[in-house]
Amino acid sequence: MIARLPTAKGCAALHSVNDNKGYTGRMNENKHIPIKRIDQAKAAGMAHFKEMRALNPWMDSRLVSEDLNKICNANASIKSKLTKMAAYADRIAAAIAPHAACKSGCSHCCNIAVTISGAEAEMIGAKIGRKPATVLQWTSSQDEQVKKYHNVPCTFLVAGKCSIYDARPIACRLQFNLDDDEFLCKLETKPVDDCIPMVDLRHYWKNLSKLTGSTVITDIREFFM
Ligand code: SF4
DSSP states (O other): OEEEOTTSBTOOOEEEOOOSSSEEOOOOOOTTSOHHHHHHHHHHHHHHHHHHHHHOGGGOHHHHHHHHHHHHHSSSOHHHHHHHHHHHHHHHHHHHGGGSSOOTTOOGGGSSOBEEEHHHHHHHHHHHTOOOOOOOSOSSOHHHHHHHTTTOOOTTEETTEETTGGGOOHHHHTOOOOSSSSGGGOGGGOOOTTTSOEEOOHHHHHHHHHHHTTSOEEEHHHHOO
16 A cells, blocks of 8 residues: 655655555554554544544545546646645545644744755746746655755745745645544654644545646745745
């Protein structure tokens, strides 16, 4: 099974996990966090995932994939498809949010790598009235970016809040910690990369990547400095 690497928002890197019908709870040994606490997060994540799925049966990966395929295969511009993908991300986010530890005012995940495509950077730029930098190719590997931007505030984080909230990247819309609290997100507990329980949205990322894969994919800070 494969799933999105949870250390970078929306990143394209995939690696092995043992998931359970849409739940990503990769739990490795971590020198900084007691194993007992990690097990607790796994249990909390699974419980919250089940609650979310019971209330939102449409979140079945096959049904979501059908919807996403329709969006991505439509005879429309990338911009139009991306807009629909963002709206679908909001629908998914609305289903997950009530079951997540993430709360308004929390900005932990605005201090890690945030991966977006050139196509999305253009769309965000048009919405906020800023032209993104031209990035011709990856400037560093995914792993390097994860390290480079760990504990580095996003360009758009102002006084602990997202200053482009309505235009924020899809990756930001879909980042949720299904634990009971923010403990594993706290930067001082790093590296927590593989410990945060998340919903497995690989079908979403796969479709998004098909749509935008021809454009450069890199960190948001490289498009907007
Ligand atoms: S775009 Fe907004 S939500 Fe996304 S990481 Fe930056 S500040 Fe946070």
